[in-house]
Amino acid sequence: MGMYPKQTIRSLYEHKNESRPLSWLTCYDYSFATVIEKTEIDMILVGDSGGMVALGYGDTTPVTMNEMIQFASAVRRGSPNKFIVGDMPKGSYEGSDEIAIQNAMRFSKESGCDAVKLEGGAVMANRVKAITDSGIPVIGHLGLTPQSASALGGYRVIGRTQSESDKLTSDVAALEAAGAIGILLEAVPPTIAKDITSNSPSLIFGIGAGSDVHGQLLILHDLLGLYPNFRPKFAKCYVPQVMESFVHDLSKIEDLTSFGRSMRTDGIHEIARLAIDLFVDEVRSRKFPDQDFSYKN
Numbered sequence: 001m002g003m004y005p006k007q008t009i010r011s012l013y014e015h016k017n018e019s020r021p022l023s024w025l026t027c028y029d030y031s032f033a034t035v036i037e038k039t040e041i042d043m044i045l046v047g048d049s050g051g052m053v054a055l056g057y058g059d060t061t062p063v064t065m066n067e068m069i070q071f072a073s074a075v076r077r078g079s080p081n082k083f084i085v086g087d088m089p090k091g092s093y094e095g096s097d098e099i100a101i102q103n104a105m106r107f108s109k110e111s112g113c114d115a116v117k118l119e120g121g122a123v124m125a126n127r128v129k130a131i132t133d134s135g136i137p138v139i140g141h142l143g144l145t146p147q148s149a150s151a152l153g154g155y156r157v158i159g160r161t162q163s164e165s166d167k168l169t170s171d172v173a174a175l176e177a178a179g180a181i182g183i184l185l186e187a188v189p190p191t192i193a194k195d196i197t198s199n200s201p202s203l204i205f206g207i208g209a210g211s212d213v214h215g216q217l218l219i220l221h222d223l224l225g226l227y228p229n230f231r232p233k234f235a236k237c238y239v240p241q242v243m244e245s246f247v248h249d250l251s252k253i254e255d256l257t258s259f260g261r262s263m264r265t266d267g268i269h270e271i272a273r274l275a276i277d278l279f280v281d282e283v284r285s286r287k288f289p290d291q292d293f294s295y296k297n
């Protein structure tokens with residue numbers, strides 16, 4: 001048993017009903033998973049963004065099922081008590097219901113993830129239903145879907161035109177009808193995300209979708225300022241706000257070497273824990289995301 005009880009689909013829905021926003025963070029390896037295990041983060045996403053931040057690919061499209069399973073197994077070993085969502089990589093689910101079930105089943109059996117996420121709207125409804133019917137919960141991903149960024153015309157906010165916002169609304173309804181337990185909206189205008197959230201029976205998560213959703217996702221490497229190549233508008237780095245108290249606490253310790261050896265809270269692990277705790281606080285109090293980290297409508 002970890003420090004905090006593991007979330008279940010039931011408890012996640014209870015939080016939605018209590019209007020308690022959910023915090024969701026990506027992770028790709030064992031060491032950071034041990035940090036997250038100590039925090040009140042509700043859910044982990046083992047995202048295919050790991051292909052970029054941990055493997056150095058230029059985008060998420062080359063990521064393979066084997067790489068995702070390796071990431072997710074390591075995260076499960078470090079975070080035995082977190083609700084883990086495994087991200088289905090490009091090419092692992094589009095071909096047929098059978099391929100989608102086979103890969104989702106491998107993901108769940110070999111890594112121990114609790115649910116999977118896949119990109120796409122109504123055209124993926126059959127895949128969502130097939131995986132759900134096989135006993136694996138599914139979260140949909142709409143708006144800016146990086147696996148099909150080329151077809152979308154690049155990385156951009158989705159939903160500013162009437163036809164795009166109508167399509168988002170009908171895609172959400174199609175995924176929910178197919179059994180999705182939740183939908184992630186990426187780079188969607190805040191008012192559209194708010195409308196979708198207020199009418200949705202499922203859990204609506206946002207990354208770059210404003211504050212009026214049921215839960216917020218952030219990329220771990222953005223939260224920690226660890227990815228040097230690019231930082232999107234919605235990505236908040238929480239390290240500067242926690243450094244002062246970290247340094248202050250250490251300054252009171254006389255023998256840092258023996259403190260470090262016995263406590264192991266004198267380095268990056270502790271800074272990450274403090275930063276993640278602050279993210280959870282700001283999500284719960286709806287301080288994050290404010291206008292600085294939200295797209296305009």
Ligand code: KIV
Nearest residue numbers: 026047048049087207
């Ligand atoms: O892979 C991932 O981390 C994601 C987010 C960018 C939404 O899917």
